[in-house]
Amino acid sequence: MATANLGGTFTFANSATTVHRLGYGAMQLAGPNVFGPPKDIDAAIGVLRAAVQSGVDHIDTSDVYGPHITNQIIQRALYPYPENLTIATKVGSRRGEDGSWNPDRSPASIRASVGDNLRNLKLETLHLVNLRVGGLFAPDEGSIAEPLSALVAMQREGLVRHIGLSNVSPEQYEEGRRIANIICVQNHYNLAHREDDAFIDQLEGEGVAYVPFFPLGGYSPIQSSVLDRAATSLERTPLAVALAWLLQRASNVVLIPGTSSAQHLRENIEASSLKLPEDIIAELNELGKASE
Numbered sequence: 001m002a003t004a005n006l007g008g009t010f011t012f013a014n015s016a017t018t019v020h021r022l023g024y025g026a027m028q029l030a031g032p033n034v035f036g037p038p039k040d041i042d043a044a045i046g047v048l049r050a051a052v053q054s055g056v057d058h059i060d061t062s063d064v065y066g067p068h069i070t071n072q073i074i075q076r077a078l079y080p081y082p083e084n085l086t087i088a089t090k091v092g093s094r095r096g097e098d099g100s101w102n103p104d105r106s107p108a109s110i111r112a113s114v115g116d117n118l119r120n121l122k123l124e125t126l127h128l129v130n131l132r133v134g135g136l137f138a139p140d141e142g143s144i145a146e147p148l149s150a151l152v153a154m155q156r157e158g159l160v161r162h163i164g165l166s167n168v169s170p171e172q173y174e175e176g177r178r179i180a181n182i183i184c185v186q187n188h189y190n191l192a193h194r195e196d197d198a199f200i201d202q203l204e205g206e207g208v209a210y211v212p213f214f215p216l217g218g219y220s221p222i223q224s225s226v227l228d229r230a231a232t233s234l235e236r237t238p239l240a241v242a243l244a245w246l247l248q249r250a251s252n253v254v255l256i257p258g259t260s261s262a263q264h265l266r267e268n269i270e271a272s273s274l275k276l277p278e279d280i281i282a283e284l285n286e287l288g289k290a291s292e
Contacts, residue, residue: 006055007247007272010254012183013207015162017127019086021247022272023058024051024265025213025258029073030066035099037069038260041076047262048077052085054269060186060211060256062090063116064101071120079122088184089117090166092132092147103140105133107150114154129160130186131176134167137188137214144172145179152180166213170199184209184254191242192222194288204252211254215246226287230280240271245284248276 007021029044031037038044063071091113094104117126131148134140154160164184165176176182185203189196189212200210216239231238246253257268
């Protein structure tokens with residue numbers, strides 16, 4: 001697979017870490033509903049290796065995917081890891097035996113989750129740990145001081161290198177940055193869900209990465225006649241245009257589209273070199289306003 005520009009690069013503030021702006025989200029490597037093993041582990045391994053061979057140097061994962069399964073596949077596919085590979089993971093929830101997602105941000109759970117990630121990824125230090133705070137799509141209100149302080153303690157022990165936040169409000173981010181050096185925020189954002197527009201602009205000015213999850217709409221892909229027309233005029237897929245729009249939205253946007261398909265991986269990588277003309281960007285911007 002030929003190496004594309006992968007959206008250029010981004011260097012995290014107060015960090016020596018630089019990554020290509022198009023990374024890879026590993027959630028879909030687990031079984032249905034992100035629970036249990038995939039039908040074809042060899043295919044999952046192949047997609048991971050193809051991503052790295054194409055130049056992807058940033059993988060987003062969590063030990064709750066499976067649980068444990070996705071991290072074990074990453075280790076099997078890529079260990080020993082390339083020196084330039086950044087693996088970001090998340091803590092703040094546990095999986096029930098029925099596959100349920102259960103928030104758990106107690107210090108004991110945070111420590112246990114860090115340990116699970118270290119063991120299954122076969123790492124001595126986690127490159128980047130995001131503290132996930134909210135529900136599926138939106139932040140929960142309240143202080144994040146206790147779980148974040150638990151992560152900071154493990155950072156001092158050398159178990160965690162960098163810290164980020166996931167599914168947080170701007171107010172929680174402000175609280176968090178008083179406790180730790182926050183290098184990224186991972187929130188729900190895409191063409192049709194633009195609540196974080198001002199937040200993205202703020203973070204861009206501070207050199208903090210913004211990592212949109214569900215960049216293509218989530219469980220239901222974005223459906224829009226405006227997006228379809230733009231894709232037709234550019235002879236690309238609507239999803240490629242949606243990814244390209246995100247990369248042009250702000251310089252601090254770092255993408256982690258996920259797929260278990262080698263074909264979709266190639267399409268995502270090709271999207272990173274798509275330059276949208278200003279008139280199409282203006283039309284797509286109106287799509288976001290219409291959804292407010």
